[in-house]
Amino acid sequence: MSDIKDIETGTEAPAARQAPEEVPRPRGIGPLGWLRWGWRQLTTMRTALILLFLVALGAVPGSALPQRGQAPEKVAAYLSDHKTLGPLFDKLSLFDVFAAPWFAAIYILLFVSLAGCVIPRAVKHYQSMRARPPAAPRNLGRLPQSVSYETDAAPEDVLAEARKVLRGRRFRVDVSDGSAAAEKGYLGETGNLVFHLALLGLLFALGAGNMFGYRGSVLLTEGKTFANSLGQYDDFTPGRLFDDGDLAPFTIGLDDFKAKYEMQGDKRGQATSFDAWIHYRDKPSGKDQKYDLRINHPLKVGGTKVYLLGHGYAPKFTVKDAKGNVAFQDTVPFLAMEPRNLTSEGVIKVPDAEPDQLAFYAILWPTAVASEDGKQIVSAFPGALRPVITLSSFKGDLGLDSGTPQSVYKLEGIGKTLQPIKGGEKLLEPGETFKLPGDAGSITFDGMSEYVTMSVNHDPGRIPALVAAVLAVLGVATSFLVRRRRVWVRASAGKGGRTVVEVGGLTLGNPTSEFDDIVTALRGPDAPAGDDASQGEAGPDGGAGAEPEHDGAEQKKNGAAQKDGAEPEKDGTEPEQDGSEPEQNGSEAEPGADRGSGSATEPKE
Incomplete structure (x- = not known):
């Protein structure tokens, strides 16, 4: 077999048909x-x-x-x-x-x-x-906007005038190799980048505000003062990098709160204004300053903003224990059960009463009236026109010494460590006193006060976020209003010692009228009629606007032939025009049509 293979050397398969050798597999990208x-x-x-x-x-x-x-x-x-x-x-x-x-x-x-x-x-x-503006394309006639005309000025003078005109319109101009290249409109892309960079700044400002800022809520009753310290906040949410030393040492005192309501009509009881008259100090050694804290009119103090959030009633009580000692005398904030007429509820805890601790659950009706069926009391108006309180009394162990945190608005251990006092229910008006059964003590409804809830916000990223938001709006508006525009002017020597000028324009989006204004400025106001611009096909004597002249005899001959039903004779030549062959810019153009700018022009005479 080996001899036969040696003899028949010409029968070996071509290299293209031979099985390829095993190619090593490409290595991974790593x-x-x-x-x-x-x-x-x-x-x-x-x-x-x-x-x-x-x-x-x-x-x-x-x-x-x-x-x-x-x-x-x-x-x-x-x-x-x-x-x-x-x-x-x-x-x-x-x-x-x-x-x-x-x-x-x-x-x-x-x-x-x-x-x-x-x-x-x-x-x-x-x-x-x-960088320099891009060089002129080889065929300016293929651009969306293009014009070609002739002038007696030298090419150098044409390019110098083009530089002057384009720079006067704030184009960046570069003249080289017999052409001028101009470009402007980078402000649109700059606005786009400003928008995205401002978005980055906004994210950074929001993140910085959440990391270094804090937010807290405060309930402040008339006649009391709030000091900006952690222990005085009802709720406090610090940033991740917040430090206690960042709290500004300001104080706020509530002098008076007034709420005005509609008194008549369908809107009776609807609030019309809230005014919290406060005094504050930005530091312990500072002077007291007055301020009317209202909705959407925050107080700016110590790098924070203090907002008025809500209000409610805080009745004042005096509680004496079984020994006759005053165990409690203060205002108690009540929470609204229904916002329309501010029917509210609250609890009074008296841990210092002896021998048993006392507690009371109370419901307040700011303007108490009888219901339609006369079986219960309701509030007819949110203002405190006739405040009435109903009490339920308890005694025993409040559980405050157990170390378990309790809500100030709820009684814990009722029926277990805290037992209701038999006959301990009573309806009170301001100034009335209820003596508890079994000589367990007494409680007096001294009068009405009001409280406000405030939000204290410290956000170091607030001003940077505002600046970033404004820049983002300006940037996106600029990116839509400003478009990139490019103009090229080429001047070259033509026949008869004249100069052929080609002007091309490219605008991002739809063409603008600025190109026509530039062409008019380049040609000058006193351009002769023979130098009309040709947009599309151009001829040396007037270009696209000129109608080709036909021989009168040939027109009559063609007309007679058409009447006889025969085709007009053709001699193989196109109708002659005055001058040389028209310049081509890529396609045929109808006479009088402005193919470069998309507008129609009237035929030139």
Whole structure:
């Protein structure tokens, strides 16, 4: 067999038909390559838009569900009412969305994505602004806007005039190789970049405000003073990098609160104004200053803003124990049970009473009247026109010494450590006293006071966020209003010692009338009729606007032939025009049509 193979050497298959040798498999891109690929995917605009959508989507539960930072009592109520969904939502941090790890991850990825996308674009944009305008294309007639005409001026003079005209219109101009290249409109791209950079600044400012700021709520009764310290806040939410030393040492005192209501008509009882007259000091050694704290008119003090949130009633009570000693004398804030007429409830805890501790559950009707059936008391108006309080009395152990925190608006241990006093229910008006059965003590309804709830916010990123938002609006408006425009002017020697001038324009979006104004300025106001611009096809004597002249005899001959039903004779030549062959710019043009700018011109005579 080997001899036969040696003899039949010409029968070997061609190299193209031979089985290819085994090619080694390509190696993977490696860890560095995967990191580079991941970075490229993260810094695309598509990824940034997806992350921005996820941020908006993640904020939905923060608006639909109660949040621990604003309403912890509503979160507890939701958990007790929804035994299945509540714990699940709690594990997903849906009751504290804006502090959840998954929301922070999306937020940080969005920040990195925008930074990696916008910063390189800003560098390239700066480089392109410093670079020379692009050179003129070979065929200016193919541009969306183009004009060609002839003039007696020398090419150098035409280009010098073009430089002057274009610079007068704030174009960046570069003249070289017999042509002038001009460009402007970078402000539109600058506005686009300013918008994205401002969005980055806005995210950074919001993040800085959440990290270094704080927010708290305060209930302040008439005649009392609030000092800006942690122990005086009813609710306090600090930033992650907040320090106790960041609290400004200001104080606020509530002198008086007035609420005005509609007295008649269908809107009777509707509030018309709230005025909290306060005095404050920005520091302990400062002077007292007066301020009318109203809705949407916050007080600015110590780098914070103090907002008026709400109000309520705080009746004043005096409680004596079984020994006749005054065990309690103070105002007690009541919480509104229904907002229309401010029927409110509250509890009075007297841990210093002896020998048994005392407690009272009370309901306040600011303007007490009998119901329609006459079986119960209701409030007919939110103002305190005829305040009435009903009391339920208790004695025993309040459980305050156990160390377990309790709500000031709720009695704990009723029926266990705290027992109701038989016959301890009573209706009181201001100035009346109720002596408890069994000589357990007494309680006096001294009168009415009011309280306000205030929100104290310190956000160091507020001003930077406002500046970033304004820049973002200005940037996006500029990006829509300003468009990139380029103009080229080429001047070359033509026949008869004249100069052929070609002008081309390119605008991002639809063409503008600015190109026609530039052409008019280049030609001058006193351009002779023989130098009419040709937009589309151009001829030396008038270009596109000129009608070709036909021989009169030939027209009559063609007309006679058409009457006899025959085709007109052709001699193989096109109708002659005055002058040489027309210049071509890519396609045929109808006489009088402005093919470069899209407008129609009348035929030139």
